[in-house]
Amino acid sequence: MHDVVNVIDQLLGDMKGEGTEQGNNANIADAVQKLETLRTGLQQLRDQAAEITTFLNDKEVEAKENFALIQDLAKKTSNRLDTFVNEFDEKIEPRIKTTMVNAKDLLANTEKMLTNIDKIMPQVESLLASTSGKIVKGNEMLKKALGGYPYVNQKVQEIADRIRTLGEQADIHEIIQMLRNNPEAERGFFKEPVVLDANKVFPIKNYGTGMTPFYTVLAIWVGGLLLISLLSTDVHAREAFTGRVMYFGRLFTFMTIAILQTLIVTIGDMIIVGVTVHDPLWFVIFGIFISIVFILIIYTLVSVFGDVGKALAIVLLVLQIAGSGGTYPVVLLPKFFQAINPFLPFTYAVGLMREAVGGIVWKKLCTI
Known part of the structure; x- marks a missing residue:
C-alpha cells in the first residue's frame, strides 16, 4: 500500500511538470485531480490498514492469553x-442407594404401623365410649362438689382464722419451715437418730435359732440332773469292787444314757422344732461332747459328795444360767457374773453350739 502511494505521488509530480510546459490541458488537470483524490483515499486506507494491523496485533496477544486461559479452564473443568464422577460413584451413589433402602424400610414400617393402628381403632373406639360414660359420671361428681362448696368454703375460712390466730401466738415462718421438711424423715430421726449398717457374716434366721445353743446346752445339763435323780450312783456289794471300778462302771452307764438324751435333743431341734443349723453334723457331735463333759461333772459331784453334790449341781446350774452369756452379753452382766464367766462350763458349751448353728470359724473355735 505504501509503494502504491509513492508511485501515485511520483506520477502526479511528473504530470504537473508536463502540464506546466505544455499548457493548461483540461484533461490532464482533471486526471491530476482524480489522482489526488485517489492518493488521499489511498493514504487514508493506508492509515486505516496500519490501525487495523496494530489492533489485530494487540488482539492476537489478548486472544492467545484468552485461549490459554480457556485451555487451563477446560483442563480444570475436566479434572x-x-x-465429581469419582465422588459420585464412591460416595453419592451408595448414599442414594442406602437412602432408598431406608425409605423402603420406612414405608414398610409405616405400612405395618398403619395396619396396627387399623387393628387398634376398635379398641380406641371402645375406650372412647367408656370414657364418655366416665365423663358423665365426672360431671355428676363435679355437680356434687359444687353442691358441697359452701361447706368446704366455711371450713377453709375457719382454718384461715385459726392460722391467723396461730400466727399471732407463734412464729408462722418457723412452722412453715418445719412443714417444708420431710415429716417421715423428721419422725425417723427422732425415733432412730443413729442408723446402723449391719453386715451379717453368719446370719441367724430368727430369734429362736439364736437362742437354740443356750437352751440346747441347758437341756443337756438338766437331763444330766434328772438322770442323777433317777439312777443311783451307789453300788451294791461294794466290798467286791475297788473305788476306781465302781466309779468308771457307773460313769459309763450314765454317759451312755446322756449321749442318747443328747441325740434326741439335737436331732429334735433340727427335725421337730425346725431350727436352721449351718453345720448339722457338727451340731450333733458338739452336743455329744458337751454331754460327756457335763455328765462327768455332775456324776463326779454326786458320787463324791452324795446329796450335797446334787445341790451343788443345781447351784452351778443357776449360776451358769445367769453368768454364761447365753441370753445377755457378758459385758451387760453384773461384775460378779463377769468375774465367774470364764470358769463356767456353759460359757464354752454355748459358744461351741453357736459355732455349729451360725457357721464354724475354726480359728475362733480354738479360742473357746
Whole structure:
C-alpha cells in the first residue's frame, strides 16, 4: 500500500511538470485531480490498514492469553468433572442407594404401623365410649362438689382464722419451715437418730435359732440332773469292787444314757422344732461332747459328795444360767457374773453350739 502511494505521488509530480510546459490541458488537470483524490483515499486506507494491523496485533496477544486461559479452564473443568464422577460413584451413589433402602424400610414400617393402628381403632373406639360414660359420671361428681362448696368454703375460712390466730401466738415462718421438711424423715430421726449398717457374716434366721445353743446346752445339763435323780450312783456289794471300778462302771452307764438324751435333743431341734443349723453334723457331735463333759461333772459331784453334790449341781446350774452369756452379753452382766464367766462350763458349751448353728470359724473355735 505504501509503494502504491509513492508511485501515485511520483506520477502526479511528473504530470504537473508536463502540464506546466505544455499548457493548461483540461484533461490532464482533471486526471491530476482524480489522482489526488485517489492518493488521499489511498493514504487514508493506508492509515486505516496500519490501525487495523496494530489492533489485530494487540488482539492476537489478548486472544492467545484468552485461549490459554480457556485451555487451563477446560483442563480444570475436566479434572473437576473426573473428581465429581469419582465422588459420585464412591460416595453419592451408595448414599442414594442406602437412602432408598431406608425409605423402603420406612414405608414398610409405616405400612405395618398403619395396619396396627387399623387393628387398634376398635379398641380406641371402645375406650372412647367408656370414657364418655366416665365423663358423665365426672360431671355428676363435679355437680356434687359444687353442691358441697359452701361447706368446704366455711371450713377453709375457719382454718384461715385459726392460722391467723396461730400466727399471732407463734412464729408462722418457723412452722412453715418445719412443714417444708420431710415429716417421715423428721419422725425417723427422732425415733432412730443413729442408723446402723449391719453386715451379717453368719446370719441367724430368727430369734429362736439364736437362742437354740443356750437352751440346747441347758437341756443337756438338766437331763444330766434328772438322770442323777433317777439312777443311783451307789453300788451294791461294794466290798467286791475297788473305788476306781465302781466309779468308771457307773460313769459309763450314765454317759451312755446322756449321749442318747443328747441325740434326741439335737436331732429334735433340727427335725421337730425346725431350727436352721449351718453345720448339722457338727451340731450333733458338739452336743455329744458337751454331754460327756457335763455328765462327768455332775456324776463326779454326786458320787463324791452324795446329796450335797446334787445341790451343788443345781447351784452351778443357776449360776451358769445367769453368768454364761447365753441370753445377755457378758459385758451387760453384773461384775460378779463377769468375774465367774470364764470358769463356767456353759460359757464354752454355748459358744461351741453357736459355732455349729451360725457357721464354724475354726480359728475362733480354738479360742473357746
